[in-house]
Amino acid sequence: MxxxxxxxxxxxxxxxxxxxxxxxxxxxxxxxxxxxxxxxxxxxxxxxxxxxxxxxxxxxxxxxxxxxxxxxxxxxxxxxxxxxxxxxxxxxxxxxxxxxxxxxxxxxxxxxxxxxxxxxxxxxxxxxxxxxxxxxxxxxxxxxxxxxxxxxxxxxxxxxxxxxxxxxxxxxxxxxxxxxxxxxxxxxxxxxxxxxxxxxxxxxxxxxxxxxxxxxxxxxxxxxxxxxxxxxxxxxxxxxxxxxxxxxxxxxxxxxxxxxxxxxxxxxxxxxxxxxxxxxxxxxxxxVDKAIREDRSELQTLVALLLMPGAALGALALRRREVNLARRSAESRIKAELERRVDERTAALAGANERLVEEMAERARAQERLSHAREELAKANRLATLGQVTAGVAHEINQPLAAMRTYAENARAFLGRADAAAADGALGKIVGLTERIGTITETLRGFARRGSGPLGPVDLGEAIAGALMILDAPLRQADIVPQIPKLAGPVLVLARPVELEQVLVNLLRNAIEAIAQQWNGVPPLEIGIAPGPSHVSIAIADRGPGLDDEALAALFIPFRTTKPRGLGLGLVISRDIVTSFGGTLTAKGRPGEGCVFTVTLKRAA
Structure with a gap:
């Protein structure tokens, strides 16, 4: 028709x-x-x-x-x-x-x-x-x-x-x-x-x-x-x-x-x-101009991707309506044309859909690459931080590790001689040193938080024992047997354990080096403890070459030292630590006979 x-x-x-x-x-x-x-x-x-x-x-x-x-x-x-x-x-x-x-x-x-x-x-x-x-x-x-x-x-x-x-x-x-x-x-x-x-x-x-x-x-x-x-x-x-x-x-x-x-x-x-x-x-x-352009382009592209299917669907609906209206007057003529157009629209929508799926997949891959890059950056940051902390820990635990190796070798020798009691004692000291290393790492972590921690009761005998344990190898190499007083019971002072031990290690190491410069037979090193009603004095005396009045006057001045490779900061830092405890660090020289360093701390209840 x-x-x-x-x-x-x-x-x-x-x-x-x-x-x-x-x-x-x-x-x-x-x-x-x-x-x-x-x-x-x-x-x-x-x-x-x-x-x-x-x-x-x-x-x-x-x-x-x-x-x-x-x-x-x-x-x-x-x-x-x-x-x-x-x-x-x-x-x-x-x-x-x-x-x-x-x-x-x-x-x-x-x-x-x-x-x-x-x-x-x-x-x-x-x-x-x-x-x-x-x-x-x-x-x-x-x-x-x-x-x-x-x-x-x-x-x-x-x-x-x-x-x-x-x-x-x-x-x-x-x-x-x-x-x-x-x-x-x-x-x-x-x-x-x-x-x-x-x-x-x-x-x-x-x-x-x-x-x-x-x-x-x-x-x-x-x-x-x-x-x-x-x-x-x-x-x-x-x-x-x-x-x-x-x-x-x-x-x-x-x-x-x-x-x-x-x-x-x-x-x-x-x-x-x-x-x-x-x-x-x-x-x-x-x-910010480039970021504005990029963000605008990204969002406008996304809007375009969202509008395109909607516009296509709207156009299709409108076309269907038009076709239905036209079908009333020319159904026979429009039927074939309508089928052809529907096929074309379907193909166009399929292509658009495929492109949209591909673009979404590409965005997913880009997001995955971005996440991977962020993980790599975070890993690099953690490795950098770990390197800094490792350097600090390696510097602080060097002497405890050396002492642990010495005690381990002694334990192996005792086991070879079937001396179980002596081997057990050496292994016990190794356990104590591991606890010391743990305390050091906790202290380093505290330093990273820039906190000093509160003062508390510290057993002076345990602090001296810990310092001597760290310096065990240098003492034995110098053939030094320090004289330590026998205490009737615990003597408690107000301090922080690791920092007090640091001060004692520094003073004892200086005494060992001084004695090593002037050694005639049995080099004596004496640690004295004088408890008082409110304060406790710890005296570390050596029979090294001693110091004259001029050297004593410059002893606690930064960057002044008598050691060839020293920085002149060890005693300054030690005195600052003792001062932060509310105590004092003094020195007396005996030219030709040795030196006496006295640490006075508040006594804890």
Missing amino acids: LMSPPNERDRLVAKGPWIAFAVITLAIAFAAFAGAGDIGRSRAIATTQARAEDAGTLALAILRGELEKQRALPVILARDPDVRAALVGGDRRALDLKLEAIARETRAAVIYALGKDGVAIAASNWREPTSFVGSDYAFRDYFSSAVSGGAAEQFALGTVSNRPGLYIATRIDEGEHPLGVIVVKVEFDRVEADWRALGGQTYVADKRGVVLLSTIADWRFRVERELHPQAAAEIRQSLQFGAAPLTPLPMRRDTGVVHGFGAVMGGHVASRIPFPTTDWQLEVLMP
């Missing part, structure tokens, strides 16, 4: 539903794409903000570690007798050499001593053309502030070196009168280099908004906001930053995003952290 061709009106009526469908589909697609773009932007900003905060935390830790390390240096040097002697007319060339060596070891930019008039009398850079020796620094704020307040810090541009740095100054007193000021200049080139490895841009500004440190050299001594002309003039007149222009940073801050220009073109997310103990502010700028 032949059907008459459709007229123009019929064509317009037939196209109406398709036009409405297209308008609705485009509106939904536009809204979905716009929403996906907004969500992608917000997600990218949030992710980048977290990265910026993590980078800021790391950058702050790097800067704080360097600064705290250098802050201790002028405090220690202020008590150094060589510095005091040079300020009152002593050997200043010797002080130049000493400051030069300390600056080299601590990586300080320069260390110099100022007289009370502000003139440098000695400096670590005395050999260089830009030597500070003889220069007058009385005009510097850090000098006047240190003289009046005892200590001061100032970030400024060097007038001689023309290099920026932080000047840390400490006053040196003689009674109630100041002798001078010791100054350590810290430069942060190494810190800024470490910051660059974190990604993004990092800088530090003072309370006036002047940039002091930055991963971009051109930003140094620029300002975060326009300064009042009078304030800018006062800064330039003080010469704190030389002839710096004090121009604003090339950036504009909007809500949530910082727009940069020049070297930092584009959008950035900022994370600002106050720096403790100073009026500085550390800020990290992390680029």
Whole structure:
């Protein structure tokens, strides 16, 4: 049966539903794409903000570690007798050499001593053309502030070196009168280099908004906001930053995003952290434009993948409706055409479905690769941490392991002679040493948490026995039999077990080395215990070469030692430990006869 061709009106009526469908589909697609773009932007900003905060935390830790390390240096040097002697007319060339060596070891930019008039009398850079020796620094704020307040810090541009740095100054007193000021200049080139490895841009500004440190050299001594002309003039007149222009940073801050220009073109997310103990502010700028583009593209692609099947199904439904309506007037003509179109649509949907399944499988594989990479990174981090802990444990348990090997060899020899009692005693000591190693590892873990632990009752006899057990091999090699008093019962003192044992091992090892230098027959080593009503004294006496008055006076000064390979810190650390217990560590010298080190601790109930 032949059907008459459709007229123009019929064509317009037939196209109406398709036009409405297209308008609705485009509106939904536009809204979905716009929403996906907004969500992608917000997600990218949030992710980048977290990265910026993590980078800021790391950058702050790097800067704080360097600064705290250098802050201790002028405090220690202020008590150094060589510095005091040079300020009152002593050997200043010797002080130049000493400051030069300390600056080299601590990586300080320069260390110099100022007289009370502000003139440098000695400096670590005395050999260089830009030597500070003889220069007058009385005009510097850090000098006047240190003289009046005892200590001061100032970030400024060097007038001689023309290099920026932080000047840390400490006053040196003689009674109630100041002798001078010791100054350590810290430069942060190494810190800024470490910051660059974190990604993004990092800088530090003072309370006036002047940039002091930055991963971009051109930003140094620029300002975060326009300064009042009078304030800018006062800064330039003080010469704190030389002839710096004090121009604003090339950036504009909007809500949530910082727009940069020049070297930092584009959008950035900022994370600002106050720096403790100073009026500085550390800020990290992390680029966000690429992350926004990637997140937007990812979400919009996902929206497209979700809309395509829906649009296809909608179109199919609309087409079915159209076909059903047309079937009423031309069923015979449309039937074959409808079957052909249904087959084409089915094939198209099958292809789209296959592509969608393949893309989903590819995303699953990418997620699996990402999870694997994260696991590998976590494993590498755990291995790095394990390496650090292993190094600390190996250093601390070296002597207990050596003692365990000696006792194991003795036990094997006793078993060979069928001496079960002696073998059992050696094995018991090995068990005690394993407990000692366990205690050491627990202490190292406590150090990682930066905790000291509370004081408690410690059996002095057990602490001495543990120290002698660790030093068993050196004692036997030197043929030394220490004289130990017999106690009627436990003597308890307030301390921490491992740290008390550390002090005893250090003092006994020094005594063994002293006796080894002067040995004539039976080298005596005596440990004495004198309990009192509220305190207990432990005396360790040797018959080594002894110490004269000059050596005794420098005994507890850092970096002063008579040992060829010593650092001069063992007795200083031991005294600090005993002081933290509320006790004292003293020494008496007997030239030609030996030394006596006395530890006095509070007695525990």
